[in-house]
Amino acid sequence: MKIAVGSDHAGFASKQTVIAWLERNGYAINDLGPYNEESVDYPDYAREVAFAVADGLCDSGILLCGTGIGVSIAANKVKGIRAALACNPEFASLARQHNNANILCLPARFTDPATIEQTLHNWFSSSFEGGRHEKRVNKIEPCC
Ligand code: RB5
Numbered sequence: 001m002k003i004a005v006g007s008d009h010a011g012f013a014s015k016q017t018v019i020a021w022l023e024r025n026g027y028a029i030n031d032l033g034p035y036n037e038e039s040v041d042y043p044d045y046a047r048e049v050a051f052a053v054a055d056g057l058c059d060s061g062i063l064l065c066g067t068g069i070g071v072s073i074a075a076n077k078v079k080g081i082r083a084a085l086a087c088n089p090e091f092a093s094l095a096r097q098h099n100n101a102n103i104l105c106l107p108a109r110f111t112d113p114a115t116i117e118q119t120l121h122n123w124f125s126s127s128f129e130g131g132r133h134e135k136r137v138n139k140i141e142p143c144c
Helices: 009-024 042-054 069-075 089-097 113-125 132-138
Strands: 002-007 028-031 060-065 083-085 103-107
Touching: 002 009, 002 042, 009 028, 009 060, 009 103, 009 113, 042 060, 042 069, 042 103, 060 069, 069 083, 069 103, 083 089, 089 113, 103 113
Parallel strands: 002 028, 002 060, 060 103, 083 103
Antiparallel strands: none
16 A cells, blocks of 8 residues: 655654654555655645545555644645544544545644554544445535
């Protein structure tokens, strides 16, 4: 499985936690930056990760910014992307089980390494339940 990863400056340090966890757990990683803590604009990185997932180059994506809100808004502008902000591990499970989310967004300024690791564990060990959730997810389409 290949995972696209990106952040902004606020998410850079936590991105290293994400990358280390992915490496330890045997995932291939496409780190789309940034590569230091210089100030950058989160939509630029959110778009790159979203394109990598939407184009099928990566199986899913992880995005981080200070709140996780900016990257989720930006990633969700790309057709085919269902980016979910997970403030705790349970959100990550439900985002996969109910929403078939394909990008996990993390709030770097409002979490800690242990929570990030548990959130990643939940994300990768959960899958879409289909059933009643399928028709709902299918209704999520650009409408204008
Ligand atoms: C950067 O200061 C901050 O605005 C950004 O990381 C993010 O939280 C935006 O949603």
